[in-house]
Amino acid sequence: MNILIVHAHPEAKSFCAALKNTAVSELTAQGHNVEVSDLYALNFNPVADKNDFIALENPDYFNYALEQRHAVENNLLSPQIQTELEKLQRCDLLLLNFPLYWFSVPAILKGWIDKVFVSGKIYGGRRIYNKAGLVGKKAAICLTLGGQEQMFNANDGIHGDINILLKPLIQGALGYVGFDVLKPFIAWHVPYISDEQRQKILEVWKNRLKNITTENKLYTFPNLDNYDKSLRKIKKENK
């Protein structure tokens, strides 16, 4: 299987990087073809702008999605984006590995999504969710955070259910482009626990990775067949 790990932490000695390294070694040992996009090491530029295109369709009025569609048709994506797009298209499983910043991905990873999930190729118009470009592939997120699990308890945690906070990423980005999304792997309270506890988390991750390529999806996203032209759910008629 082809596996792409997109990693977004500025410190190579971080626990987040250790989770990435664990995934690389475990999945490689299983015989998979593992590619890594280490966004900080790549000096990935997350700013979506004119420099993302070798030439513009409309230099007088810059519309990012329209330029993506034009560029992907005409081989005009910048080399950095083209390379990432090819990795994305090649993979059967995508792992996003990052520290949670403001209940979301760090800007460098947000930019990877903004720029590499290319309109016209990966999605577009009604080619979303189960009709999108990456249907058949799997994705999972692996994240580290300072907070503790009980702070995200759906009933009485101060921030509320983490699944709700992750929805823009899990459904709005990964599900939207067609991925089957697996259960998130969450390393809680990382800066405040012992080295022994961190080692334990790496072991749990390593064990989970043994079967991750055959895991079933956790989430159910909208099925376009159940929606009308205006993308509202079709009411089932009573008989």
Place this chain on the structure above:
Amino acid sequence: MNILIVHAHPEAKSFCAALKNTAVSELTAQGHNVEVSDLYALNFNPVADKNDFIALENPDYFNYALEQRHAVENNLLSPQIQTELEKLQRCDLLLLNFPLYWFSVPAILKGWIDKVFVSGKIYGGRRIYNKAGLVGKKAAICLTLGGQEQMFNANDGIHGDINILLKPLIQGALGYVGFDVLKPFIAWHVPYISDEQRQKILEVWKNRLKNITTENKLYTFPNLDNYDKSLRKIKKENK
């Protein structure tokens, strides 16, 4: 009143920029002191890394939040971040003006949040929500998107309730640092409507801006007084 508008669109002739321009002219005409951080024009660097600090507390192990705390105490934030932080602290009302990318902010604006909401100054430990650094200030978001309102209908829209999708931004970032957050202003279906319809949206926005500085908050965020040390809600005892 001091108002800071943070704008994040790569095309100066865009409708998103027209919304920003409307806010600048209307709020200036009202006599407010309006500052604008046009992130693309500023060439704002959204990548959180070592370059954000003039000197590091721990050059051997880079922890972003710890370096923020050290830097803000010792005047070691990079000039670009220090300037933005001072604008943020000066403002009574913050407007974030952006096109919705993947049900969230564009990477350049995510980076502004990652870097300018400085740990130790703006929040930290239990200094969150109603105990955070920006309590007493107001914030609102103004966003443009291609989608139509019915796609986000909480009952039958394909993507689900937009308030849920915006929760990481509205509660997880703005509420977390203490802002009272006003109702979002959302310009739907922007690329597909007529110029006349777009003009109408600008008028609605202009009218709303007439009283925005005295608007009441829309959202209720957690009150730390109701949470125990582990940040779980304290159960009210039955008498």
